[in-house]
Amino acid sequence: MLLLFALLGVVSIIIAAGPALLEGDIFNGNTVKAGEADFEAAEFDEKHEIIVLGLDPEGIAAAVASARSGRETLLIGERRQPGGLMVQGGLNTIDMNFNPEGDLLTQGLFAEFYHQLEGISFNTSTALRVFRRMIREEEKLSWINQEELQEPVLEDGRIVGIITENKRDGERNYYAAERFIDASQGARLAAQAGVPYIRGMEDIGLSDNFQAATLVFQLDNVNWHEALEHLRADGDPHTGGDHRSLWGFWDEMQTYENRHPDIRVRGLNVGRQSGDRVLINALQIPDVDPFCQESRAEGRLKAFRELEYLVEHIRENVPGFSEVELAGIAEELYIRQDRQIEGIERLDINDAREHRVFDDMIGMGSYPVDIQRTSPEAPNLVLFNPAQYSIPFQALVPEEIDGLLVVGKSASYGSQAHGSARVIPVGMVSGEAAGVAGDISLSGDLNFREMAVDEDKIARLQSELISRGAYLDWEDYSFAGEESWALEGIRFINGLGLIQAGYDNEFGFEEPMPDSEFVSLLETALIRAGPKFGYELDEKIENINFPGKEDRPEHLTKASLSSLLSAARVDLGLSSSMEKVISELLFMDRDTAARVAENDVLTRQASYQILLEFFETIVPELQGR
Template identity: 40%
Template sequence: MKTRTWKLLIPTGIIAIALVALAAVFWQGKPGQSSAGDPLPSPTSITEVPQVEVPKEQYDVIVVGTDPEGVMAAVSASRNGLKTLLVESRNREILGGLFTVGWLNSLDMNWISGSKDYYNKGLFKEWFDQIEGDSFDITTAANAFHSMVEAEENLEVRMGLEKIDPIVEEAADGTIAVNGAKLSMGDGTSVDVSASAVIDATQDADFAAAAGAPFTFGREDIGDNETLMAVTPVYKLTGVTPEVWKDITDTLRNGDDDPLTDANEHSAWGFKEMWQYVSTNPDRIRTRGPNLGRLNDESMLVNAVQIFDVDPFDQASVEEAYEIARKEIPLMLDYMKKIYPALEPVELGDIATELYVRETRHLIGEYRLSVVDLLEQTPHYDDIAYGSYPVDIQSTSPTNTGAVLMDPVKYGVPFRALVPQDVDGLLVVGRSASFDTLPHGSARVVPLGMATGQAAGAAVKIAMDENVTLRELGASETLIKKLQAKLTEQGMDLNPPATEPYAFMSHPQYVGMKAAASMAIAQGGYSNDFALDEPSNPQRMFQNMAGVTKVHKEAIPHLASAATEGMSEEDKKTIPLTLEQAAYTIALALYGDAEPAGSLERLTAEGVLTQASLQTIEDQAKLTNGDVYMLIKDAVQKAAGVTY
């Protein structure tokens, strides 16, 4: 094999950005780490990855994308005996993508409740055992990826491609089959490479979209076609000597009573006063409380900036985001130094060359992971990985701070969520797999994506051996058992501990809560307390119906603003919500014109509200959140024909 190596142009050293709120609380290092003020080990260099100059014309499987999910998919396929090609068209020179180029080096772990253990294991564990912990050195991380790839005789790598296009064949029934990829080499030449299957491990499922796989975009499935979660440019600060780091950690530990503020030898998180920073461009950029991570060269990275209204597919929009960041970050740093004098010695360094993008496409697969799957811990016959990270919906605009819908103890990811509808010969792994936008808030985390990558590589082997399509594999419980057995043999743990149902499932109004959570109008937070028995009020009822209208705008088209006309702002939020007022609000949303008197009778007569739901209401003069969710569930089922 003719190979060449590429010069690596990326800073080295330990980068340990603190985990976001909940994950930070459960940070666990590895034995023998230094104390907070001690020097870190000297930086090491990133090893080079041998690459083929011109790929062969045929492989068993092509993996597109060198993010962690893609590396795991390629290693898995190779270890299962498949001739594998790993390719990349983004401007990258090392493996690891978001971790090693985007500088996001904190792992959002899928912890097993009540323990320090985590779900899935497998190839993720093999990689994880080579790094420092759930905050890690990007040099160590990149070298771990490189060593895993370089050890595989069946695996070849080609980065630096100009473009990667699907080679497809369309059948008479409209079904599309992916037969390989056209690789544009960057020198005006191209190579057509055939393969039995392609695994799309790009962050945004670019290859699958080009092949014709169906998707929703952003929050489209809950009626929001305009917004995405904020993007983050991670930036670097220099001059972080051991003494400076000790001052930072002492400040956080001794001067902040926030339980989600703390520090260790690699990471510092909290800084709640930074939420008060006033941006010079408030419609586009702000900062939250920073997560800081030390590097070995007496510098650190900062994960804090949120930039809104960025189109990740538009290079001009991305460049504009960087320009906004370059103007605002120095001002943010000045403010941070005033609030936290321990940071006075540090200086501003570089910004990561890739943005941290949390959300774009959501595949429409043979199975679509839903909020109900998480609420009910739904078992699937084809589960190939497990998640437990909080359903963390990051900010979508400067006017909200995001939300945690719930904190799941366990949920399964079915293999069918990797299989696109209408397209054969293709699997999609990582955050753009077939997840509704709300469960995506949990399922998007990279360790879970790495597990789906391992499953995809093994699945291609079984499909080839059994002479079936990947879709047929997903539909066969017999073949799925073979896949699960193979993954278990190769180190994955697909027999997780048993868990108890959530307390809210025994509530008589759970069915209403389930509908409300699916429409993003009910949230349980980290405690999974959906406050079903707490009293509602007219303002909250209006807001709930506004959320319903956003999701089901054709069936429930009207904004029920008139429902609270004549009330003072105080009364809207404090007076009890009556059944009559709730019915009036629903009638306005449905019909656009209604009166308080008679709305309940009208909705009951037309079958919008059912006696079964009305009978769960204990006090018609003081409705609870659970009461409201039952009424909303009825209205959506009748008007939109949707049962959650």
Template identity: 35%
Template sequence: MNKTTTTNVRRAVAYVLAVWLCLVVGQAVAVTEPQGAYHVLVVGSEPEAITAAVAAAESGARTLLISEDERVGGLFVRGAMNVLDLRVTPVDYQRGLFERWWRAVGRGNAFDVARGERAFLDLLERAGVEVRLGAPPLAPLVHEGRVIGVTPAGESPIWADHVIDGSADAGLAAAAGARSTIGFAAIGLDARMVDTLVFQIDGVDWGALRQGARARGRSYAYVDDRVAYGHFAGHPAAFRASDPDIRLRGLNLGRQDDGSVLVNALLIYGLDPFDPASRADGLARAAAEVDAVIAWLALDVPGFAAARSGGVAEALYVRQTRHLVATCTLTVDHVLDSVVTDQDVAAGGYPLDVQTLRPSDDGFVFGLPDIYGARLCMSVPVDVDGVWVVGRSAGFDPIAQSSARVVPFGMALGEAVGVAAALGSALDMTPREVAHDPEVVRDVRESLASRGAYLPAVRPRRSVGPVGHPHYAEYRAMLRWGLAVGGYDNDPRLGVESSRTALVFLLSNVFQRAYHDEVTGQVLVARFGLDSGPLDAATAARITAAALCELERCPAGESWADLRASGLRVPEPSGNVRRGEAYALASLVLDGRRPGPDHAARRP
């Protein structure tokens, strides 16, 4: 769509709006060329939105940042999440605008929230970004499949060549018609990461905390001048809330300039993240537990004897909602295969850290990446043009998102999108055209390099984990579905012995996630029972053959040789079945199925 076409569209939409207002209000409204058009319009107050807006403005675009929130900073300010999820070894992965903001707040592992807010405002002001906070609800303005602006409720439209949805949940893009999946639906699991209320504790003796933690050893907790985190000998997790949907985990503490401490540990299950009333109720229920939590911590945690409540965050820390169906997707395979290309505009490497999904689990670490790249197309919806999405709801698969969700990475990708949007406006190109034009992407990369962004060298890299193991491929097949973990050391322990229980549960999960079948797992349990002892090859073969029969793929018999004839490439073990061989059996049942948004959409 060229500039002339865009102007004509604006006039046409203005005419339609005028006619509608005439019919509804009963009076004529003058039809004029809309005022206040922008090159780039950014929706949201999150850090990722801010870096997008600043980068666009610094690249020469007339830029507006607009948000329904009253303050800038999103999760870092309204959510009071002041401990940074960083990857700084072997190099600083997050540079550019994040580095500028980080230096302004002291370049520590945690920051003072008020100082962080001032640093965001300073970045916006210095870049010349127009900022409007406390806006009424915003609706996308869409014409012929392209977002061309937003309309604040009860007000005139605001036009823009490029719109960037920097809200945490990608709500504007969704309202414009961009598809997404929710939580872990793309891997066949109806769940999402737990929500958290950050709260403040005053009166903590940080010196005593540090000394006490040092005396108890590194397994107790890590403490420096700004952060403390660890299990604290299990004392926090032993807290029992009065509300069954509230739970305390190991502490993650961030010390502010005034000595107050912000606590990321209070978990809230069962919320509807898209229902403001549900969010408010969850926040209130968690806040009601804070005094009891502090009293419990004071019983055993060093330095907490005089601790008292200093209040709670004004908004929840929501880790996961939508996953944009984008024109390209960051997958866990990209992450673990260390994929870096000449089209990347940001780099990540944070652990694949999935926080607890239900009260019965403690979360999962799927692996520790070496490095991976992110492309602009991960921020472009498949279904609608004119809009970019930045932040945790961009085009990341659910497991990859457990690394890519961290704010410093999102700020780096946000900066890249801001540069790309400004360039797209100048070149009269849409987001989709920009993201898929290699020459334009190279221009974006050159601009980012001049801004100090980190763009790793493009070269072959080794995948992480036990690449040479004969069952590595089957391990990765299970991990794609969230059914295998590598941990921080990327070691899935493929050589440990499996059990009947482990194989039956693994196959049950394959049926549930890959086939949307909740029944077959129960059939297998009823037929073969559960036994935590070693699993012999003959029993494993019978269980797997039964599973294949449920799919109408019965082998000729129930022996290991029969499974080999049906496609199993693993020789029969001479001893008990090990985890890698169990993954191979489950992969035979999986039959090459891969997760994704289309898989989620097929769920009944």
């Protein structure tokens, strides 16, 4: 079966019943060290001051910012058109970032782009026109499409050039520059150059887990008024809509019975195109390996085949959609997560929750920490809804390799903080900062790692960004648990992605800890804490064997805590010398023991602190294996 259609008004898309849906593996390639390439530096085809790799919005922001700084800039990428997920991916609803007062945090070039669109949801053809105009208007900026990165060229630990291959004629081209900005999918240039990185959820012990991919699809014949009125009357504060966007229909979609066991569906995020045509972000494809061409192609095909049944369900169950017809699918998958580099600084989930202000901040974000399911069995999670947090410049600077910045969702973010910082507006903010930083680095004859620790240069970067409209006005907001005696325990558990407060930040730190919840927390924390403490379990602890399972109390008590931790000691094979220390809870420090002495039932915050102290006690044995 073959379906040919024009989805975005700018590209034609073909879906074939076979695995060859993608052209090439965008993550393949080898590092070329200086002296190993078959050419001399003088043989580069073109030389530029700054090269930006990647035609995504983040790359466009970096290139435009660089050109406006007066630098000869080349924007290069493998796609046919600029725009990335907003064009080829059909992602036509923006994940906006506001502070509690309603101020837009992602200003500068993102705001310049956004204010030329129809709204938060937009026509993808409009986005393409705006991106092309932004590129075209810069005299110092040239761009080349359909050029695929093959190899970086290194000299003394610094990137000095790249080798690309033209996807039209297969010709290899050689480009040199003084500075590089990597805005490519999966930070391909950085990875090939040898920059360390984490895969997916690797930093919490889940190296093969990635947030679900999504195939955006298009429907015609939506009755917008009927759908909007239904959402406004459904009584749910987290659903709604306007003249361009609809979000919700959770109850209607929960009854959908997927045909393929790996496909999942959540509530509908609907972005209007023109007339009664919409694009929908709702179809989840867990277990897609973003580094494997075959896995991406297989996931795309599974999702396409599911649409026949999904559209029928929408037609029969969702108000305003009774007459809809499937009109197309996006040209490429929406890959939410692949790799995050190891930067000089890493934005951590606690930085986001506690609204940390970095001295070298170059932008801010506030999008809810949205962790889309990482397997068909896993849930969708909203960990919390931050008021704001800052993005440090050092998160764009690799720990290793000079002459390079990384922007977008592959910057140095912890896997949980990535759930918020991955969104395009934050990526465009980091891209703009990188473009300006390239100019400052060249002006001062400093590499990026030197610039990152130079207070004067960072102050100049921030001042220049503000002059271009960036929002760096910091407001102090309190956060839940700020005055808690168990703050370190809260940070420990939150750092593992195990505190889920939702959109309304319902942390419940002072509420009693349900016993069953603590069992799950303990089992999961044992797995996820491995990378933090430097141990690896011989086998995954999925079900702790403890006595009296049928007679567990409703809430966690000191007695039930003792039995659970003692059972964990046995399952972990810890020495008998630990038996009394654990069973009598002697590992707790004096302050913790005193605070829990008066109440037999333990609160969530007390449980988190006790778990931290338990781990600190058993880690030496686990490390010594």
